[in-house]
Amino acid sequence: MSEPHLNTANARRTEPRVVIIGAGISGILLGVKLRERGWLNFTILEKAGTLGGTWRDNRYPGVACDVPAHLYVYSFAPNPAWRSRYAKGPDIWKYYHGVARRHGVLPHIQYGKEVVGAEFDGAGWRVETSDGSIHEADIVIAASGRLHHPVMPDIPGVDSFAGPKFHTSRWDASVKLAGKRLGLIGTGSTATQAVAALADQVAQLKLFQRTPQWVFPVQDTPVPWWKRVAYRLSPAYARKYYQTLQAQTEARGRAATGDRDARAARDQQCVDALATVRDPALRAKLTPNYEVGCKRLVMSGTFYQAVQKPSVDVVTDGIDHIEPKGVVTKDGRLHELDVLVFATGFDAHAYLRPMRLVGEGGVTLDEVWRDLPLTYRSIAIPNMPNFFLINGPYSPGGSASVVGIVEVQVDYVLKLMEHIVRDKVLLVPREGASLAWLEDARERARNSVWGTGGCQSWYLDKTGTPSIDPSTLSELKAQLAQPRLEDFVERPLPVDVETKAA
Numbered sequence: 355m356s357e358p359h360l361n362t363a364n365a366r367r368t369e370p371r372v373v374i375i376g377a378g379i380s381g382i383l384l385g386v387k388l389r390e391r392g393w394l395n396f397t398i399l400e401k402a403g404t405l406g407g408t409w410r411d412n413r414y415p416g417v418a419c420d421v422p423a424h425l426y427v428y429s430f431a432p433n434p435a436w437r438s439r440y441a442k443g444p445d446i447w448k449y450y451h452g453v454a455r456r457h458g459v460l461p462h463i464q465y466g467k468e469v470v471g472a473e474f475d476g477a478g479w480r481v482e483t484s485d486g487s488i489h490e491a492d493i494v495i496a497a498s499g500r501l502h503h504p505v506m507p508d509i510p511g512v513d514s515f516a517g518p519k520f521h522t523s524r525w526d527a528s529v530k531l532a533g534k535r536l537g538l539i540g541t542g543s544t545a546t547q548a549v550a551a552l553a554d555q556v557a558q559l560k561l562f563q564r565t566p567q568w569v570f571p572v573q574d575t576p577v578p579w580w581k582r583v584a585y586r587l588s589p590a591y592a593r594k595y596y597q598t599l600q601a602q603t604e605a606r607g608r609a610a611t612g613d614r615d616a617r618a619a620r621d622q623q624c625v626d627a628l629a630t631v632r633d634p635a636l637r638a639k640l641t642p643n644y645e646v647g648c649k650r651l652v653m654s655g656t657f658y659q660a661v662q663k664p665s666v667d668v669v670t671d672g673i674d675h676i677e678p679k680g681v682v683t684k685d686g687r688l689h690e691l692d693v694l695v696f697a698t699g700f701d702a703h704a705y706l707r708p709m710r711l712v713g714e715g716g717v718t719l720d721e722v723w724r725d726l727p728l729t730y731r732s733i734a735i736p737n738m739p740n741f742f743l744i745n746g747p748y749s750p751g752g753s754a755s756v757v758g759i760v761e762v763q764v765d766y767v768l769k770l771m772e773h774i775v776r777d778k779v780l781l782v783p784r785e786g787a788s789l790a791w792l793e794d795a796r797e798r799a800r801n802s803v804w805g806t807g808g809c810q811s812w813y814l815d816k817t818g819t820p821s822i823d824p825s826t827l828s829e830l831k832a833q834l835a836q837p838r839l840e841d842f843v844e845r846p847l848p849v850d851v852e853t854k855a856a
């Protein structure tokens with residue numbers, strides 16, 4: 355991978371002042387792409403002490419990515435170092451840190467800068483961080499992620515538990531689990547990875563399951579040496595492999611949105627995987643009563659083996675309350691525990707919150723989003739000029755690695771930025787165009803298995819509609835190939851961007 359360099363044409367261009375919120379996968383990508391264009395006047399404000407977003411926060415035992423590793427990369431930065439089909443969390447963090455370092459993004463990141471608000475002043479934005487500092491910007495891009503507000507369950511007595519207790523995304527590595535009685539609440543993708551990693555370490559693992567999950571069987575196979583060599587030496591091979599994985603993922607993802615053949619094949623694999631659970635009573639406990647793929651599908655080749663180990667007990671009686679010694683289920687039984695872990699997911703609907711955003715005319719984000727998070731194609735918000743989102747509400751999912759999705763969105767936002775800088779304008783999406791897009795996305799989402807499959811999940815918004823655009827990556831690429839400027843109100847900038855550039 356070569357160092358990016360400025361070409362002279364770019365270096366002469368006007369540079370907008372850009373503030374990016376968040377140094378996760380999207381924020382790093384924006385940094386790389388801005389530097390490629392020679393737009394160096396940007397700052398990435400990161401609330402934590404290091405970059406990496408979800409791969410910084412999630413350090414629980416077994417943390418890994420269930421999307422094939424060679425697909426969970428930027429398309430321009432293949433990683434020949436992957437040694438197995440699926441990558442472990444810390445290795446993914448290293449990959450994204452390495453890209454940020456090689457592409458010169460690190461000096462642009464300011465750590466410990468939690469954005470608490472941003473106000474549009476008629477020409478640009480004043481972005482405020484929790485330490486009271488103000489960052490002026492012509493363009494703001496929120497790359498703050500969707501799954502980073504941990505949900506702690508509202509169970510009576512939860513605070514009274516006497517032993518260590520924490521959410522999976524706040525893992526306390528100082529707590530030694532060997533020989534301990536561990537309680538784990540939740541059975542989503544996180545819990546299933548953690549159970550598989552911990553079943554052999556602890557004396558006993560009580561898995562408190564409110565709803566069983568469908569599990570799609572995957573095998574974490576090593577990448578043979580010759581493939582690693584080919585991947586390192588041949589960019590064409592690396593590109594082809596990436597495209598093949600993308601096509602496979604998209605084909606499987608179409609099962610969520612209506613392709614009956616894809617769905618039948620996928621469903622049968624889940625049914626077959628469940629059948630490997632030998633004890634009929636345990637198998638019955640683990641059998642969902644909703645359609646495959648309604649919740650985000652768990653991808654695992656180890657979960658069913660783990661729950662059959664003698665150390666693991668799947669508890670399906672509802673939790674009544676928690677007390678100092680452990681968890682009491684509705685049948686009155688006290689499950690005594692030494693450590694309690696909450697694998698209870700994230701508030702996916704707190705996007706941008708609790709930031710206070712004030713747009714043109716003093717209109718706040720809370721006002722624009724009073725009913726629903728209204729966006730234009732997930733990347734812009736009515737009343738918020740020159741303010742963009744990456745992986746925003748209703749962003750597509752299910753048929754691609756999120757990295758592929760955000761690459762398309764970033765390219766689109768950069769095209770809008772080119773227009774803003776070239777013509778010195780403010781761009782704000784029309785409310786009508788945003789509503790039309792949102793209604794269309796919601797209608798298609800309602801008819802997907804996420805809407806019709808008969809389950810509860812973090813995909814659903816407060817109206818019960820999946821907050822995910824079911825477009826596939828190929829469809830998204832076609833939709834976002836060129837900006838539809840007619841969907842935006844365009845006004846001349848009161849202050850020349852060029853004169854404000856540092």
Ligand code: N01
Nearest residue numbers: 418419420507540541542543544545564565650697698699
């Ligand atoms: O969270 P979840 P997650 N009492 O919301 C249960 C991504 N991810 O952290 O189903 C009892 O899926 C809840 O029960 P129920 C991926 O997008 C990716 O596992 O609501 N139980 C459920 O079982 C994923 O979808 C990877 O009945 C309670 C669990 O907690 C997303 O992150 C890996 C409860 C929450 O499941 C979130 O996954 C891991 C209560 N009061 C995660 N409250 C990859 O490999 C909640 N639950 C890419």
